[in-house]
Amino acid sequence: MGGTQAIKPPLRGDHKADVLIVGAGASGLAAALRLMDSGRKVILLDKNICGGSSTGKSAGFLTPDSELELSQLLRKYGPKGAKDLWEVAARGVDIMVENIKKHNIACDLQVQDCLFLGKGQSGWKDVQDEVEARKKLGYSSSVYNEADVPSVIGSKAYSGAIRYTGTYGVNPLLYAQGIKKVLLDGGIEIFESSEVLSWKERTVRTHLGTVTADKIIFCIDKPKPYITRYYQEVYHAQTFLSISEPLGDSDIAQLFPQGPLQCWDSDLIYTYFRLTGDKRLLVGGGDMMTTYAKNDTTTPRVMDKVLKGIKETIPSLRSLRFIQYWQGRIDMTRDLIPTVLVDPEHPWAHFVLGCVGLPWATFCGNFAARNVIDDKEIDNEKYYQYFSPNRKFLLPVWLERVIGKRIVFTVNNAWAKYRQKDVSQGQA
Numbered sequence: 001m002g003g004t005q006a007i008k009p010p011l012r013g014d015h016k017a018d019v020l021i022v023g024a025g026a027s028g029l030a031a032a033l034r035l036m037d038s039g040r041k042v043i044l045l046d047k048n049i050c051g052g053s054s055t056g057k058s059a060g061f062l063t064p065d066s067e068l069e070l071s072q073l074l075r076k077y078g079p080k081g082a083k084d085l086w087e088v089a090a091r092g093v094d095i096m097v098e099n100i101k102k103h104n105i106a107c108d109l110q111v112q113d114c115l116f117l118g119k120g121q122s123g124w125k126d127v128q129d130e131v132e133a134r135k136k137l138g139y140s141s142s143v144y145n146e147a148d149v150p151s152v153i154g155s156k157a158y159s160g161a162i163r164y165t166g167t168y169g170v171n172p173l174l175y176a177q178g179i180k181k182v183l184l185d186g187g188i189e190i191f192e193s194s195e196v197l198s199w200k201e202r203t204v205r206t207h208l209g210t211v212t213a214d215k216i217i218f219c220i221d222k223p224k225p226y227i228t229r230y231y232q233e234v235y236h237a238q239t240f241l242s243i244s245e246p247l248g249d250s251d252i253a254q255l256f257p258q259g260p261l262q263c264w265d266s267d268l269i270y271t272y273f274r275l276t277g278d279k280r281l282l283v284g285g286g287d288m289m290t291t292y293a294k295n296d297t298t299t300p301r302v303m304d305k306v307l308k309g310i311k312e313t314i315p316s317l318r319s320l321r322f323i324q325y326w327q328g329r330i331d332m333t334r335d336l337i338p339t340v341l342v343d344p345e346h347p348w349a350h351f352v353l354g355c356v357g358l359p360w361a362t363f364c365g366n367f368a369a370r371n372v373i374d375d376k377e378i379d380n381e382k383y384y385q386y387f388s389p390n391r392k393f394l395l396p397v398w399l400e401r402v403i404g405k406r407i408v409f410t411v412n413n414a415w416a417k418y419r420q421k422d423v424s425q426g427q428a
Contacts, residue, residue, distance in 0.1 A: 003106070005177050005184075007049055011191035011209040017043040019372055020204060020213035022196050025055035026172070027352045027365030028219035029179045030095065034369035036186040043211050044188055045204075047195030051176020054221050057328035058358060059241055059272060059284045060175075061262055062096055062168040063114050064089035066357035067336040068417060069126070071133035076335075078422040083137050085337070085386060090166070092359030095366055096175070097168060105178030108277040110169040115261040117149070117158045123266035124159040131162055140164065153263065154254045155314045169262050169274045172358060198226055202348060215372045219352045219365050221331040232397065233339045233389050234331050234354045235409040237291050240303040242325040244281040252279060254316040271310055281320065283310055292410045300325050332356045334409055335416035340364050340387035342371070394420070 019035055021028050024046035032044050046052065064070075064086050073082035100109050118127040127143065134141045141164040144151070149158045184190060194206045203212040223231040252260065252275065264272035271285040285306035290297045303325040311318045333339050333354035338361075343349040350368045355361035367383060394415040400408045 008190045008192045011194040011206045013209050015211045017041045017213040019215045020211045021217045023219035024050040026358045026361035030362040030365030031369040034366045042188050044190045045194045049192045050180040051173045056173035058172050060170040060172045062093045071129040074133045076420045088363050089359040092363035103182045107174035108171040112169045112262045114167045115163050115263045117265040118160040126266045127160040127162050154316045157313045215348050217350045217368050236329040240327045241284045242303050242322045244322045246279045334393045334412035338364050339389050
């Protein structure tokens with residue numbers, strides 16, 4: 001099963017369903033797939049096509065790492081919380097890979113170990129912190145010092161690296177389109193080009209139709225105020241991607257002496273890259289000036305800077321041509337952990353917001369659907385606590401009205417990533 005499926009027509013007329021899912025990115029697709037065999041009538045709406053927004057534009061890294069490394073989770077949540085949340089994303093990876101294999105989805109699934117690359121003295125410390133965190137929580141890894149790094153990546157510019165297994169690369173748009181076919185074959189009704197313009201009680205309205213449902217799961221990015229008051233929980237980061245011409249086998253051997261890996265470095269605005277199945281190098285990154293900017297940057301200048309940097313770092317890439325670039329927004333919360341909730345005023349309405357990374361989104365969509373099926377599941381209380389919109393931040397939310405959402409989000413992101421400590425573990 002592979003290729004882009006035919007675009008489904010928009011919603012027209014009035015429909016009824018047991019469950020309506022709004023948004024067909026990774027989280028919405030996961031929710032629909034979990035509900036497919038539940039005996040419920042399910043309708044899935046998307047304003048674009050399935051996977052046509054953040055999901056399909058992503059780099060396709062299937063790893064528990066997202067914006068927070070394991071060592072950062074450990075500092076922030078303590079051992080139990082760090083393990084719980086790492087397993088959230090690890091389970092998201094497993095769900096996606098299980099889906100691909102079970103349904104034979106042709107989406108360029110690549111088995112690729114992760115390689116976190118330290119830059120400079122602080123980067124080597126980051127690597128060591130990650131090694132210690134993995135030891136403490138019982139996860140294996142391999143560590144490389146500065147002299148050993150060239151044995152796995154064709155560069156002498158890194159101060160160290162940590163590698164671990166159980167991670168993958170995937171073409172996310174083809175994955176989304178493959179899941180779309182599975183859902184259609186399983187009886188899920190899908191309507192594309194159908195943006196929800198309003199909702200009242202149990203009915204949502206698009207420009208051509210309505211759906212009335214017993215339960216509604218909103219799995220959306222860039223939420224609007226008229227959809228939910230929790231739109232304030234979400235801001236965005238801009239990221240940029242580019243893909244190269246195909247590499248020759250000798251070029252790949254220079255770049256990855258022990259075989260292809262998916263990599264990212266320790267810079268604050270990090271560069272990340274991996275090899276695709278057709279032997280192209282996919283590179284992503286950004287810069288400080290545009291990452292949290294309110295308006296999108298649509299010129300190639302940021303990507304040009306990222307490519308210049310990686311070519312300076314890895315000499316074998318200097319003559320490699322990159323043939324296409326694209327940009328997109330990644331929704332995120334103030335502390336980089338998703339927000340998942342049941343609306344207290346409308347308990348039939350569920351929201352999945354601010355998921356950074358395909359595995360996180362997949363777990364959260366699956367989790368929301370499981371709650372719709374059985375709201376007495378044993379792990380509900382734990383995860384709803386982690387994903388609550390009422391989490392504590394360094395800068396209070398009301399300060400956004402004074403100095404702006406962008407500044408407050410940037411400071412709170414940095415605090416969560418680098419400074420926040422778990423006071424329950426006796427840390428200050």
